Amino acid sequence: MARVGIIGIGHGQFGRRSDATVQELAFEAYREAVQDAQIDPKDLDGSVIGSVPEYHKQRSLPGVVQEYLGLNPLPTWLTEVACASGSAAIRTAWMGIQSGAHKLMAVIGCQKMTELSTPEILALMGRVGEVQWESVFGTTFPAYYALFAKSHMHEYGTTREQLLQVAVKNHFYGARNPNALFRKEITMEKAMESEPVSDPLQVYDCCANADGAACVILASEEIAKKSSKPVVWLDGLGCATASMSVLRRPNLVGLPSAEQASHVAYEMAGVTAKDIKVAEVHDCFTIAEIMAYEDLGFCKKGEGGRFIEEKQSYLEGRTPVNIDGGLKSKGHPIGATGVSMTVEVVKQLRGEAGERQVPNADIGLTHNVGGIGQYCFVHVLRRD
Amino acid sequence: MFKWFGKVNFSPYTKVTDFADHLKDGRLMGSKCKKCGQESFPPRADCNNCLSGDFEFIEFSGKAKLLSYTVIHAAPTGFEDVVPYTIGVVDLKETGRLLAWIGDTIPDKDIKIGMDLQVVPQVFDELEEIKVYYSLEKPGTAWSKA
Numbered sequence: 001m002a003r004v005g006i007i008g009i010g011h012g013q014f015g016r017r018s019d020a021t022v023q024e025l026a027f028e029a030y031r032e033a034v035q036d037a038q039i040d041p042k043d044l045d046g047s048v049i050g051s052v053p054e055y056h057k058q059r060s061l062p063g064v065v066q067e068y069l070g071l072n073p074l075p076t077w078l079t080e081v082a083c084a085s086g087s088a089a090i091r092t093a094w095m096g097i098q099s100g101a102h103k104l105m106a107v108i109g110c111q112k113m114t115e116l117s118t119p120e121i122l123a124l125m126g127r128v129g130e131v132q133w134e135s136v137f138g139t140t141f142p143a144y145y146a147l148f149a150k151s152h153m154h155e156y157g158t159t160r161e162q163l164l165q166v167a168v169k170n171h172f173y174g175a176r177n178p179n180a181l182f183r184k185e186i187t188m189e190k191a192m193e194s195e196p197v198s199d200p201l202q203v204y205d206c207c208a209n210a211d212g213a214a215c216v217i218l219a220s221e222e223i224a225k226k227s228s229k230p231v232v233w234l235d236g237l238g239c240a241t242a243s244m245s246v247l248r249r250p251n252l253v254g255l256p257s258a259e260q261a262s263h264v265a266y267e268m269a270g271v272t273a274k275d276i277k278v279a280e281v282h283d284c285f286t287i288a289e290i291m292a293y294e295d296l297g298f299c300k301k302g303e304g305g306r307f308i309e310e311k312q313s314y315l316e317g318r319t320p321v322n323i324d325g326g327l328k329s330k331g332h333p334i335g336a337t338g339v340s341m342t343v344e345v346v347k348q349l350r351g352e353a354g355e356r357q358v359p360n361a362d363i364g365l366t367h368n369v370g371g372i373g374q375y376c377f378v379h380v381l382r383r384d
Numbered sequence: 385m386f387k388w389f390g391k392v393n394f395s396p397y398t399k400v401t402d403f404a405d406h407l408k409d410g411r412l413m414g415s416k417c418k419k420c421g422q423e424s425f426p427p428r429a430d431c432n433n434c435l436s437g438d439f440e441f442i443e444f445s446g447k448a449k450l451l452s453y454t455v456i457h458a459a460p461t462g463f464e465d466v467v468p469y470t471i472g473v474v475d476l477k478e479t480g481r482l483l484a485w486i487g488d489t490i491p492d493k494d495i496k497i498g499m500d501l502q503v504v505p506q507v508f509d510e511l512e513e514i515k516v517y518y519s520l521e522k523p524g525t526a527w528s529k530a
């Protein structure tokens with residue numbers, strides 16, 4: 001199979017962006033990616049937008065983004081699978097190029113969330129659970145992950161401290177990422193004192209809603225090989241689903257979709273978990289990162305708590321994870337997140353991550369979860 | 385009428401609409417496929433095993449075991465007036481699972497994963513319109529209207 005390469009990356013400032021519309025956010029990331037790729041935008045032959053439409057007042061987002069980027073009359077469309085919409089956009093562009101229908105595409109993840117109030121967002125996000133039998137009891141997004149956390153703690157003895165150690169790590173690296181929403185380190189004491197959200201999860205266990213955008217330029221093998229930039233190849237793509245309802249999961253200690261998607265991605269790329277030098281995982285909540293260590297095979301099932309306690313996911317550890325601060329510290333503009341993860345892994349594989357650089361990183365991974373694991377996309381990226 | 389089900393109902397129209405009528409009368413119903421016999425909770429009209437659309441309601445005992453739980457402090461729109469509230473996910477004795485509030489018969493400090501619980505049909509008395517739900521209570525707790 002021919003390969004598809006990433007030849008340009010762009011990342012806007014994440015945060016409460018009351019200064020910009022969603023298309024203006026998209027433009028920031030797009031401009032940076034086009035300049036980074038050193039391409040003429042006229043050579044693009046289409047775009048894919050990853051976003052979750054319910055948060056925007058604007059209907060049919062790809063239209064307004066495409067116009068503002070100056071990409072009419074090129075084709076565009078939206079991919080939506082909750083918080084994994086960005087990775088779905090990347091997969092869709094990969095499919096487009098592999099099919100021969102496209103050769104050079106811009107993938108833009110963008111989201112404006114903070115125009116809604118927190119209870120409105122809680123209500124909207126809670127409805128990513130099953131609305132007929134679950135939302136009627138006032139379930140929230142954190143509540144679902146709290147159910148996972150309680151189960152994991154009960155089953156494997158995972159502790160409150162281990163959960164919050166994920167937050168401490170991600171803030172440590174987020175403090176070193178200029179695009180992050182929270183650019184300061186936190187202490188365990190401060191994390192422990194934070195307000196309860198959904199027991200056992202506290203404020204510091206949860207990522208923050210944010211506005212923001214990220215962009216990658218995907219090229220066919222032929223075009224990528226002529227790129228003046230070091231190419232990062234999209235060599236393994238796995239994607240899987242699990243039941244919408246938490247009531248139909250085999251257990252509440254992991255995400256079966258993540259496990260499945262990683263198997264497919266590893267096999268396609270011809271690698272194993274041990275080969276991954278740097279990973280970006282979907283830490284919408286601290287427990288989610290711990291389950292990701294296990295679902296992705298960075299450690300055995302049940303040992304995720306120990307993995308963070310032993311700092312195995314720090315830059316110096318066995319598998320560095322979320323060295324850009326993760327969702328926790330960067331903020332989580334849901335449609336942009338998967339593309340943001342990809343931008344960071346490309347930076348790491350190019351050796352452009354500065355003080356956050358993982359030495360000798362040649363193979364990286366992104367793990368982007370939609371909702372409570374209804375969807376999961378795992379991508380393996382490689383620099384030759 | 386399914387619009388009776390839940391403090392805030394998001395899906396008033398469904399093929400299993402009679403579920404709420406049964407619940408109002410104190411019965412917890414699952415579904416059974418008339419063709420292949422597959423039983424489900426939550427009830428479903430269309431069988432994902434044999435694809436038949438022919439089903440009947442069957443009464444469940446409500447006997448259940450706690451799989452996980454959480455106390456919600458930050459509530460979504462429509463639930464701000466009841467915080468904090470505790471939700472639990474239980475494995476039902478017959479088949480399937482259910483998510484519900486853990487009721488007053490179980491003090492917070494007594495909640496333990498793996499404990500036996502009873503699913504009890506409930507009606508919001510303080511509301512003018514009919515609103516039904518179910519809660520997780522101490523084993524042996526009877527339906528209050530019985």
Ligand SMILES: [Zn+2]
Nearest residue numbers: 417420431434
């Ligand atoms: Zn059947």
